Amino acid sequence: MNEGMGRMATKGEGATPRERYRTQLRTEIKERAWExxxxxxxxxxxxNAIARQMGMSGPALxxxxxxxxxxxxxxVRDAYxxxxxxxxxxxxxxxxxxxxxxxxxxxxLDDPQRYFLVYGTxxxxxxAPDDITTIASEIMAGLLDAAQPAGDPADASADAAAAxxxxxxxxxxxxxxxxWAADHPAAPPALRRxxxxxxxxxxxxxxxxxxxxxxxxxxxxxxxxxxxQQLTRRR
Amino acid sequence: MNEGMGRMATKGEGATPRERYRTQLRTEIKERAWExxxxxxxxxxxxNAIARQMGMSGPALxxxxxxxxxxxxxxVRDAYxxxxxxxxxxxxxxxxxxxxxxxxxxxxLDDPQRYFLVYGTxxxxxxAPDDITTIASEIMAGLLDAAQPAGDPADASADAAAAxxxxxxxxxxxxxxxxWAADHPAAPPALRRxxxxxxxxxxxxxxxxxxxxxxxxxxxxxxxxxxxQQLTRRR
DNA sequence: CTCGTTCGTTAGAAGTTATAACTGCCGCAG
DNA sequence: CTGCGGCAGTTATAACTTCTAACGAACGAG
Numbered sequence: 001m002n003e004g005m006g007r008m009a010t011k012g013e014g015a016t017p018r019e020r021y022r023t024q025l026r027t028e029i030k031e032r033a034w035e036x037x038x039x040x041x042x043x044x045x046x047x048n049a050i051a052r053q054m055g056m057s058g059p060a061l062x063x064x065x066x067x068x069x070x071x072x073x074x075x076v077r078d079a080y081x082x083x084x085x086x087x088x089x090x091x092x093x094x095x096x097x098x099x100x101x102x103x104x105x106x107x108x109l110d111d112p113q114r115y116f117l118v119y120g121t122x123x124x125x126x127x128a129p130d131d132i133t134t135i136a137s138e139i140m141a142g143l144l145d146a147a148q149p150a151g152d153p154a155d156a157s158a159d160a161a162a163a164x165x166x167x168x169x170x171x172x173x174x175x176x177x178x179x180w181a182a183d184h185p186a187a188p189p190a191l192r193r194x195x196x197x198x199x200x201x202x203x204x205x206x207x208x209x210x211x212x213x214x215x216x217x218x219x220x221x222x223x224x225x226x227x228x229q230q231l232t233r234r235r
Numbered sequence: 236m237n238e239g240m241g242r243m244a245t246k247g248e249g250a251t252p253r254e255r256y257r258t259q260l261r262t263e264i265k266e267r268a269w270e271x272x273x274x275x276x277x278x279x280x281x282x283n284a285i286a287r288q289m290g291m292s293g294p295a296l297x298x299x300x301x302x303x304x305x306x307x308x309x310x311v312r313d314a315y316x317x318x319x320x321x322x323x324x325x326x327x328x329x330x331x332x333x334x335x336x337x338x339x340x341x342x343x344l345d346d347p348q349r350y351f352l353v354y355g356t357x358x359x360x361x362x363a364p365d366d367i368t369t370i371a372s373e374i375m376a377g378l379l380d381a382a383q384p385a386g387d388p389a390d391a392s393a394d395a396a397a398a399x400x401x402x403x404x405x406x407x408x409x410x411x412x413x414x415w416a417a418d419h420p421a422a423p424p425a426l427r428r429x430x431x432x433x434x435x436x437x438x439x440x441x442x443x444x445x446x447x448x449x450x451x452x453x454x455x456x457x458x459x460x461x462x463x464q465q466l467t468r469r470r
Numbered sequence: 471c472t473c474g475t476t477c478g479t480t481a482g483a484a485g486t487t488a489t490a491a492c493t494g495c496c497g498c499a500g
Numbered sequence: 501c502t503g504c505g506g507c508a509g510t511t512a513t514a515a516c517t518t519c520t521a522a523c524g525a526a527c528g529a530g
Contacts, residue, residue: 017496018507021508039359040360041356041358041359043278044358047486048487049486056508056510057509057510057511058488058510059489059510062488062489063508067488068486068487113359119442119445120355120356121356121445122276122446123276124275136447164465166461167464167465173454174453195453195458196462199435199439199442199458200435202442203433203434203435203436203438204438206437207437211357215368216375217412218409218430223405223434225401226399226401226405227434229399229401230399230402252527253476253477253527253528256477281517282517283518291477292479292480293480293519294518294519295477298476298477302518302519
């Protein structure tokens with residue numbers, strides 16, 4: 001049926017006018033969707049409202065997205081992609097763990113709802129597509145790369161293990177059940193550092209973005225920087 | 236108009252039959268709501284579905300809750316109240332910071348969506364009523380109480396401040412802008428401990444409950460315990 | 471027993487997602 | 501340049517949702 005295609009569907013620049021129009025309209029729909037999400041959250045996203053804003057009526061959008069959940073899934077994918085790119089760029093610019101931490105925070109503050117789309121409350125039934133978890137692994141891999149060269153491995157390992165028996169147990173557990181990020185070659189201390197980096201910074205960030213620090217006269221940036229400082233110091 | 240009330244509206248046991256029926260039906264509505272939230276999240280809560288389950292039709296529920304948002308707000312309030320009671324009971328049973336940490340985790344695992352109703356993704360426009368923030372302050376106060384007697388204050392303070400200049404800056408900032416929890420009498424190191432307790436445990440818990448640890452072969456309990464161990468050790 | 475308050479009902483407005491069927495135009499093949 | 505296939509966008513419609521309005525019926529206090 002669709003064998004007689006004039007050009008390859010490369011989706012990029014040199015495509016057929018129809019395809020160019022299609023992708024352009026898709027991105028415009030997504031832009032409107034992001035505006036709505038920033039204003040009312042993901043649950044307040046309305047296809048009809050988007051169509052109204054774009055001057056076309058209701059069901060036209062179903063030519064471009066199979067369903068509302070489909071659109072949201074794509075936005076989640078884009079959010080993951082954006083975070084992964086941000087972290088990769090930061091790492092490419094020679095940023096260490098602290099640099100990645102700051103990159104993460106500026107990315108989160110740039111659009112809180114986008115952060116929540118990645119790390120916020122999940123819908124109980126929902127399972128992310130495989131490519132999204134692939135991007136998540138990519139993010140973790142970048143983190144592990146940055147966590148690797150911090151401090152002499154043997155030194156830090158012995159230090160932490162000696163100071164805390166549970167710490168040793170956790171590192172052993174990480175070394176054993178470490179099918180992380182497509183078997184990334186990272187020593188247990190690096191695994192531990194990346195994990196703490198992730199959980200602690202997310203803890204502060206999510207509480208800040210959710211507004212739980214407002215009203216208690218606390219500077220989130222100072223708290224974040226202090227936590228990051230303690231995180232990048234050899235323990 | 237409503238002056239001639241037979242008995243005081245004490246809302247408890249000895250009320251007029253109408254009131255007893257009313258409160259009983261309200262709690263049944265909330266129970267069904269919790270079931271739906273556990274199954275489909277807060278955004279999937281449907282008043283019509285609840286009414287259908289209870290054998291009565293649609294708008295009858297508006298006799299008991301002014302709106303859907305009103306019901307959700309009350310559920311959020313109950314969730315806060317439940318967490319505050321759990322923490323208070325744990326503290327009353329002589330639990331230290333570690334005990335509070337375990338109480339928090341069991342409470343969260345008992346109903347993840349209830350946890351997300353408290354600490355999950357917020358709706359951009361929404362502002363919590365005053366009594367809810369009061370309960371939140373109560374929770375923080377209990378945390379500060381538990382964070383107080385851990386270690387000699389002067390010793391720990393000097394230790395942390397000496398090890399990290401940013402740590403000293405943060406503690407000074409906390410001491411200065413410390414209108415926390417209705418001016419709780421807590422020393423800066425205790426403030427710092429309680430804050431780290433909150434942000435770090437929430438970081439791990441929210442990621443675990445959101446399912447971000449699944450698929451990477453990691454035992455969340457071990458991670459949580461290790462973090463809690465490190466948190467309760469004098470730094 | 472009477473009467474007012476409350477409960478629950480149905481009807482309906484305004485909104486949503488999503489499908490089906492129809493029109494009109496774009497753009498590629500010949 | 502022409503013709504026609506396929507895609508875009510339209511309306512109509514179904515099945516939902518929240519929420520208001522108006523009505524009947526039951527309950528309980530006096």
